Amino acid sequence: MxxxxxxxxxxxxxxxxxxxxxxxxxxxxxxxxxxxxxxxxxxxxxPKQVEEAVAKQLDSFWHVSNLFPQHVQEQAAQLLGTAAGLDCVFFANSGAEANEAALKLARKATGRSKVISFIKSFHGRTFATMAATGQDKIKTGFGPMLETFIHLPFNDTKALMDEIDKDTAAVILEIIQGEGGINVASEVFLKTVEEACKQNGALLIIDEIQTGIGRTGKPFAFHHFGINPDIITVAKGLGSGLPIGAVVAKSGLREVFGPGSHGSTFGGNPISTAAAVATMETIFQxxxxxxxxxxxxxxxxxxxxxxxxxxxxxxxxxxxxxxxxxxxxxxxxxxxxxxxxxxxxxxxxxxxxxxxxxxxxxxEEINEAIQLLAQTMKNFAAATI
CATH class of the missing domain: 3.90.1150.10 (Aspartate Aminotransferase, domain 1)
Structure with missing residues (x-):
């Protein structure tokens, strides 16, 4: 057992x-x-470069708490902010924590509570991120969800324009819906979302948990579409396997997360941020x-x-x-x-x-993988004849 x-x-x-x-x-x-x-x-x-960075940090200190300034945190934050074209970073431990923090930041900054997200999205398994997720299977059995989350069809500009208003705190979306089926947002849709947010004073949150840190061939997937989000969230690929997540935001939101407004005991842990620095220094080339x-x-x-x-x-x-x-x-x-x-x-x-x-x-490894998939598909096709 x-x-x-x-x-x-x-x-x-x-x-x-x-x-x-x-x-x-x-x-x-x-x-x-x-x-x-x-x-x-x-x-x-x-990866060797990350392993070496982690080993070096292990020889210095493992944890001291966020009461102390830590150079490795500043390094990681600068690399993230510079790559994203944004200014302020909060470190968490996971993608769900990063999205939770982003939603708190947006609600506090705007004084509003309505958040628009999209069907087939996935943003995490905390109560706020479950509520933001547009998949019922994630929510089954947990009782009422947090209110004021609206789920719209993905890539549907009309549905968005009909719903967004002056009560909207934020729109949160993935450039590519990962858990929802690898659904890629259209440029027209993304540009419409960006403009609608500006017109209504809402914040645009891009969930880059799975698409970020070079996965799509750019530092972040939103870079393919020429948009300028207010907030992005990252995790997964940021630490090469060490637990870390982050919220990255525009400078105008800096004071919203002042002392005591949010926190995380392990967020920005020096081992994880050392891994993140080595990871980004490699990938962002x-x-x-x-x-x-x-x-x-x-x-x-x-x-x-x-x-x-x-x-x-x-x-x-x-x-x-x-x-x-x-x-x-x-x-x-x-x-x-x-x-x-x-x-x-x-x-x-x-x-x-x-x-x-x-x-x-x-x-060569791509060829190997595709050949294995093709042979498997061939076997399945033959079995149905």
Whole structure:
């Protein structure tokens, strides 16, 4: 019997070690990892530069509390703010905490409580972030949600314009809905949201938890669309596997989060922020991001070439190294079968196979993954004849 709550449907693979884009199980079998810890290990497992930064910080101090100024926090905040084109950073421990803080910041700054989010979105599992999430399955059994959260169809400009008003504190959205099926926002929709927020005095919050830190070939996914959010949230890829999240906001919001307004005992932990500094110093290099874009294009091209001929494959979509393969039925049997063949991939909703390889994945490894997927799809097609 396990002493753990059964909150996760765990796979049959137990890792013994991991390095780069590979995980070795306790049974000695090696797996090509196209999950990256659900978009966390953007530099693969145990990247040397991050490991060295963490080891150096471990030799200095592990925790002193946020009563003390810490140079490594300032370093991480400057890198984040500069890359995002924003000015103020609050460090948390996770994406849900970052979104919770962003929602508090928006409500306090505007004096309003209404928040607009979108169907199929995912923003976390705290009460505020559950309420913001546009998926009923996340909320089942937990009683009434927090009020004044409105969920609209994604990419629907008319629905947005009909709903946003002077009572709206914020609009929160993902540039790519990750858990909701790899649904990419249109530029027209994003520009409409930005302008509508300005006209109504609402704040635009971009949830970059899964899309940020280079995942799409830009530092943040909103950079592809020429918009200027008031607040972004990041986590996952920020610490290369160390727990960290952050809110990054415009300078006009600095005084809203004054002393005593918000806090986190472990937020900005020096070990995690040291990992974040090393991660960002690597990923935010223009040459690195250019190669991420090239690898992302290659991944989509190879997937389309190998998989588009299958009747069960409905669409292949994504941006950078965040891709989704929509299939006709449930994706779960395909995921289980391809895992048995040595490839780890994720679902995104019920019928989308989600690919989140490390950002430094090789083209040979992309070919290997796509070939395994294609063979699995071929086997499934043959079984239905």
């Amino acid at each position: 396990s002493y753990l709550f059964p909150t996760y449907q765990r796979w049959e693979v137990e890792p013994a070690s991991a390095s780069g884009s590979r995980i070795t199980g306790t049974d000695g079998k090696e797996y090509l990892d196209f999950t990256s810890g659900i978009g966390v290990c953007n530099l693969g497992h145990r 223009p040459s690195f991001l250019k190669e991420v874009s090239a690898r992302g294009e290659y991944l989509i091209e190879q997937a389309e070439t190998a998989l588009s001929g299958f009747e069960d494959v409905k669409e292949i979509r994504g941006l950078g190294l965040m891709a989704g393969i929509e299939v006709a039925g449930s994706a779960m049997p395909i995921l289980a079968e391809v895992r048995s063949q040595g490839l780890l991939v994720l679902p995104a909703g019920e019928n989308v196979i989600r690919l989140l390889p490390p950002l430094n994945i090789t083209r």
